[in-house]
Amino acid sequence: MTGYSSKTDVATANGKQNGSGNQTGENGTKPTEFTPQGNHASSENNIQCSLTSDEFRAVNLMRQDMYPYEVIQEIADFIVKGSGIRPKIGIICGSGLGSLADIIQNPKVFDYEKIPNFPVSTVEGHAGRLVVGTLEGANVMAMQGRFHFYEGYPLAKCSMPVRVMKLCGVEYLFATNAAGGINPKYAVGDIMLMHDHVNMLGFAGNSPLQGPNDPRFGPRFPALVNSYNKDLINKAIEISKTMGIESSVHVGVYSCLGGPTYETIAELKALRMMGVDAVGMSTVHEVITARHCDMKVFAFSLITNKCATEYSDKKDDEASHDEVMAVAKNRQKTCCELVSRLVAEIQKTA
Ligand SMILES: O=P(O)(O)O[C@H]1O[C@H](CO)[C@@H](O)[C@H]1O
Ligand code: HPA
Structure with a gap:
């Protein structure tokens, strides 16, 4: 180029x-x-x-889309030295779900601008801070603000922080997002535990792993069939029962489109035919990067809007970021509890 x-x-x-x-x-x-x-x-x-x-x-x-191992190592050292913590669990907060980082105890906060070589958040609802501390006794780090393809960042850059997490010591990635519900059984405010994805950006020949492969991160051709950790999904289902929210928790398939436009009805129909339950503009490239470097992945979507899949729905079901943010705000307490309890489970078995 x-x-x-x-x-x-x-x-x-x-x-x-x-x-x-x-x-x-x-x-x-x-x-x-x-x-x-x-x-x-x-x-x-x-x-x-x-x-x-x-x-x-x-x-x-x-x-910039090339982040050599040594640069990622420098960023990780900066965070570990600056916080005095080696985190085991990494959390990525979805749109309007920044409060997942607010529940971290003894937080050490790094503004993205102050982290060397780090991108900056440009989307409302993504504060642009890295929070390192403890949650339920476990060392954690949380991205209060993620990077999206539509912001103009190459995918490798969007998911570069996942590699930083890995070199900080993170073994588990919790990726969360706000998403539109395509499955007609999903209601606004429901939670979908991701058990698979359809990588639409990958269909278009785009991957965070494009370019030279550094085997210190992982193999050239990683397999993705077991990307979403089944034990963690099962634990989350058990937790949802103890929280009394099991009827609004589903297990489903997420798909990421490039955005920033919300989808057309024809696109939503096509996604539904492909078996997609919820759609967003993030997460998949982070999961790919995490699996490439052998992290265990747990991910969920908060259904912030119902997607129109019939032309007759069109008027009522137009998505908007304001609605996404408002629903996320309403459901943040539930999402925080789910995440805390799952972290506690991991910590119990550590
Ligand atoms: O996936 P997160 O970051 O939660 O955000 C979702 O919400 C925004 C659209 O409202 C898009 O960025 C979409 O991906
Ligand atoms: O309906 C949606 N489509 C894409 N991304 C989204 N993020 C929240 N809702 C949506």
Whole structure:
């Protein structure tokens, strides 16, 4: 891609790239680079660019999709040293579910902007903080704000924090999301425990694992058939019974689309035919990244809206982010209890 080279990526990932364009490529030629305000990296590649240095750096950081192992290690060391905690469980808070991080005790909070090489959250309902502490006696870290493809980040960047979690010591990933219910039996406010997914972005040839594989994270061709840990699903079902919410808890299939548009009726019909129960714009790439590095995964969707699957439904069932946030806020207590109790179960058997 114009403006990219593996050297540029590594330099950018280390926060050292300044657009001066003096690097030499592996074969001795200078890589083509965009530089701010017409300072050309190479006279043969006379690329004009009207961005200021700061804008240039922001765009470059946003598009950066290569995070070498050493850079991930640096971020993980920063968090472990800064918090004095080696977390065992990682939690990703879905839209409007940031309160999952508020229940963490003795929290050490890192704003994403202050973490070296970390992206920033741009979506309402995603605060952009990493919270490290304890929950039910277990060491945990929670992302209060995740990264989505539609924000402009490549998938590898969206799920890079999962690798950071791994190198911090995390063994279990809890991924949560707000989703539209396609299964007609689902009601707004229900919880769907994910037992599988349909990776629509993968169908389109996009994966967080695209590019060179680093075997220190995992294999080139990871299997995904057992991605969602059955023991954790069964424990969550048991917990839902003790909470008296079993009738509003389902086990189903999630699908991630690229967003940011909500789906058309025809798309929703197609997803339903494929066996999808709930749809969102996240989580799948995080689960793929977690399974690649052999983490145990538990994931659930809070059904924040019912999706229209018939044209006659159209008027009443238009999704909106305000509705998503409002429902998530209403159900946050239940979601927090489910997560705390499951963490307690894991801690009991540790
Ligand atoms: O998946 P989370 O982050 O919970 O957010 C969901 O809610 C937003 C749309 O309302 C989208 O970002 C969708 O993915
Ligand atoms: O209906 C939806 N579609 C996609 N993503 C979503 N996130 C919450 N609800 C939805």
